[in-house]
Amino acid sequence: MAETRDDTPTSLGEFGRIGRFLRPLAAGFPGARSLSDDAALIDCAPGEVLVVTTDTLVAGVHFIGDEGPADIAAKALRVNLSDLAGMGARPVCYTLNLALPKMVDDGWLAAFCDGLAADQAAFDIHLAGGDSVATPGPVTITVTAFGAVKPAEALHRDGARAGDDLWVSGTIGDGLLGLEAARAHGFGDAAAYLIGRYRRPEPRVALGRVLAGVARAALDVSDGLISDAGHMAAASGLAIGIDCPAVPFSGAASDILADEPGRLPDLLTGGDDYELLFAAPPGERAAVEAAGRRTDTRVSRIGRLVAGEVGAVTACDADGSALEFARPGYRHG
Incomplete structure (x- = not known):
C-alpha cells in the first residue's frame, strides 16, 4: 500500500x-x-x-x-x-x-x-x-x-454466431430509474427499491462462471442494453434483433412503463444495469435455464444474432415496428 x-x-x-x-x-x-x-x-x-x-x-x-x-x-x-x-x-x-x-x-x-x-x-x-x-x-x-x-x-464478446439466441439476466432499466429517483425523489413507494438497484447493482458472478461451455459470447450491461448489444454484434461481425416484449422489467419498472409507455427507449438505453448479456446456441436453451435456476438468477431470451449490418441493433415492439433511439446508451467522455 x-x-x-x-x-x-x-x-x-x-x-x-x-x-x-x-x-x-x-x-x-x-x-x-x-x-x-x-x-x-x-x-x-x-x-x-x-x-x-x-x-x-x-x-x-x-x-x-x-x-x-x-x-x-x-x-x-x-x-x-x-x-x-x-x-x-x-x-x-x-x-x-x-x-x-x-x-x-x-x-x-x-x-x-x-x-x-x-x-x-x-x-x-x-x-x-x-x-x-x-x-x-x-x-x-x-x-x-x-x-x-x-x-x-473465458467468455468474450466476439464469439457469437448467426442464429444464436440473445439472453439477459435479471431486469433492465432499474438503474436509470433509480438514478432519477435519487435525484428527484420520485416514483413513490417504488423509489427505495429503484435507488437500491442503482446504488448496489448485483454482479452476476455465479451465473458467469456457470455459463462456461454454454454461452458463446457475453458482456455486462453497463452502458445500456442497446449499446452493449451493439458492442457484442460489432465484435462478432453480426447484427442483433431484440424482441422488446421479451425484455425483462421489474414490477416497479413495469408499473412506470404502464403509465408512460413512451419511456421504453429510455429504459433500454439508460445503463447502470450491470446484468449479463450473452449469446448461446438454440440447442443450449435448457442449459441456460438450468444455469439460471442453479444460481437463482432470472434469465430471459430476448432476441437473436443475425447476419446483417455489422453492429446494428434492431429492437421491435409487439406490433413489429422498430423503436427509434436518440442515442444507444451511455457515452464515455
Whole structure:
C-alpha cells in the first residue's frame, strides 16, 4: 500500500489509516502480505489465467455524491465484479486507489471500509493493495479487480454466431430509474427499491462462471442494453434483433412503463444495469435455464444474432415496428 504524497484527509495519518481501516480488508489474501510492501503477489490455480479490469468512479459523474459511504464502496467494487462476471471469471483480489478531499474524515472512511468488508464476504474477494492521496477535487475511487479463469472457459464478446439466441439476466432499466429517483425523489413507494438497484447493482458472478461451455459470447450491461448489444454484434461481425416484449422489467419498472409507455427507449438505453448479456446456441436453451435456476438468477431470451449490418441493433415492439433511439446508451467522455 503506497504512502500518500500529500496531507491525508484523516487525523490518523497514512499509516494509521492503513492499519485501522485497510489492513483488515487484506487479511484473507496472503499475497497482500498485510499491506507491508509496495506491491502484492497474485497467484492462480494451475491452468488458469488472470483476468484484470479497472473502473474509476468520480463523485458527481458516476455517483451522485450524497450516498452513504458504504453504498459508494459497494458500487465501486461491484461494477468491477460485473466485468469479471462478463468474462466468466472467479474473483481473486482487488486494488483500491482513493483520492479524497480533506473534508472526508475517519468516520466516512470507516463506513466505506465496512461496506467493502461486507461485499468482500459476499463475493469472496480481498484487498491486495492500493494508494491514497488528498485532492481538492471530488471523491475519486479507482478499483482494479483481478479474477481467474481457464482460458478455454473465458467468455468474450466476439464469439457469437448467426442464429444464436440473445439472453439477459435479471431486469433492465432499474438503474436509470433509480438514478432519477435519487435525484428527484420520485416514483413513490417504488423509489427505495429503484435507488437500491442503482446504488448496489448485483454482479452476476455465479451465473458467469456457470455459463462456461454454454454461452458463446457475453458482456455486462453497463452502458445500456442497446449499446452493449451493439458492442457484442460489432465484435462478432453480426447484427442483433431484440424482441422488446421479451425484455425483462421489474414490477416497479413495469408499473412506470404502464403509465408512460413512451419511456421504453429510455429504459433500454439508460445503463447502470450491470446484468449479463450473452449469446448461446438454440440447442443450449435448457442449459441456460438450468444455469439460471442453479444460481437463482432470472434469465430471459430476448432476441437473436443475425447476419446483417455489422453492429446494428434492431429492437421491435409487439406490433413489429422498430423503436427509434436518440442515442444507444451511455457515452464515455
